[in-house]
Amino acid sequence: MYFATYLKEGKERLGVLYDEGSKIIDVASILGEDFSVSMLDFIENCDEVMLEKINGYLQENKDAEGMEKIGDVKLCAPIPQPRRSVICLGLNYKDHVEELKASMGDQAQTPKAPVYFGKMATDIIGPMDEINSHPNATSEIDYEVELAIIIGKTGMNIPIEEAENYIFGYTILNDLSARDLQKKHAQWIKGKSLDTFTAMGPYIIHKSTLPLPLNLKIACKVNDEIRQNSNTSNLIFNIPYIISDLSKGMTLKAGDIIATGTPGGVGMGFNPPKYLKTGDVITCTIEKIGELVNKLK
Structure with a gap:
């Protein structure tokens, strides 16, 4: 799995790549809108259950709503503001x-x-x-x-x-x-x-x-x-x-x-x-x- 930070409507989103990297979808669309978090928050709280849910969703939803072409979004650094040097x-x-x-x-x-x-x-x-x-x-x-x-x-x-x-x-x-x-x-x-x-x-x-x-x-x-x-x-x-x-x-x-x-x-x-x-x-x-x-x- 490939994870990215990208901008949508001026707000940073946590995304996961799909379709051999040609598309991206907000992780919150998979885990629920309450899970609208940064990459750092995701890394700190990520577990096998979350990863399995994300991977299963990508396998089962070939044309899921909310997927965007990777060329249509602005990619940021995956961790734009690290907490330490x-x-x-x-x-x-x-x-x-x-x-x-x-x-x-x-x-x-x-x-x-x-x-x-x-x-x-x-x-x-x-x-x-x-x-x-x-x-x-x-x-x-x-x-x-x-x-x-x-x-x-x-x-x-x-x-x-x-x-x-x-x-x-x-x-x-x-x-x-x-x-x-x-x-x-x-x-x-x-x-x-x-x-x-x-x-x-x-x-x-x-x-x-x-x-x-x-x-x-x-x-x-x-x-x-x-x-x-x-x-x-x-x-x-x-x-x-x-x-x-x-x-x-x-x-x-x-x-x-x-x-x-x-x-x-x-x-x-x-x-x-x-x-x-x-x-x-x-x-x-x-x-x-x-x-x-x-x-x-």
């Missing part, structure tokens, strides 16, 4: 580590433990939304396609073998970065957290549709040029390890977003660097999840 991993693909050695020197080494950092993202942009170039703040904007894990239930000290039980699903995240600010401040939070520098979508695919282990093509192109092209199987630290390691002594909460790192091919890794320019269209793709397209304003 996005949790990110750096240096989690070997080819990305290698490409950064020229610019980062000894700091670009294959990590022995995950490199975590936070990305402040109180307002996440969605598909086809514009990225603010912030010309007064940065001149070195970079793209990073990433697989994002959406946590499904709260937990701490989660064993590796139980990690999948704490996942709701997965989506695509573009971890946009101001490289000059990263270098200037010698840490990442400022350069990662400018307004509109987190793009996510188009959907969250439920884990039941995409069981572990994941082996998905992941790619990013700028305009017509493919820049990143890898597979999620190349993660240095895999998904169960990340969830278990993060949760040691630290509570993960339902709705938390974990960006698992980006593969090689970022603009900073080219010689000379290929940073984004006004008007560039960035297309992030992950197999079986979809395509996230944004334009630099």
Whole structure:
């Protein structure tokens, strides 16, 4: 199942995709109008009974009232306003580590433990939304396609073998970065957290549709040029390890977003660097999840 946040009559709705992704229907039409909730509320309260009811409805109602063509609605980020900062991993693909050695020197080494950092993202942009170039703040904007894990239930000290039980699903995240600010401040939070520098979508695919282990093509192109092209199987630290390691002594909460790192091919890794320019269209793709397209304003 694929879940989305979309606008209808100016109001955010929680939808589920139907007919191979060509249509969408408000989840409240299935579970009852009293269940008109946000994606975060749904993730926090979702159980097997709800999922079975939604799936059964989609199987039995081929032309249900209230279904709309996906092209007729405005898709938002699946979680437009997360309750906590996005949790990110750096240096989690070997080819990305290698490409950064020229610019980062000894700091670009294959990590022995995950490199975590936070990305402040109180307002996440969605598909086809514009990225603010912030010309007064940065001149070195970079793209990073990433697989994002959406946590499904709260937990701490989660064993590796139980990690999948704490996942709701997965989506695509573009971890946009101001490289000059990263270098200037010698840490990442400022350069990662400018307004509109987190793009996510188009959907969250439920884990039941995409069981572990994941082996998905992941790619990013700028305009017509493919820049990143890898597979999620190349993660240095895999998904169960990340969830278990993060949760040691630290509570993960339902709705938390974990960006698992980006593969090689970022603009900073080219010689000379290929940073984004006004008007560039960035297309992030992950197999079986979809395509996230944004334009630099």
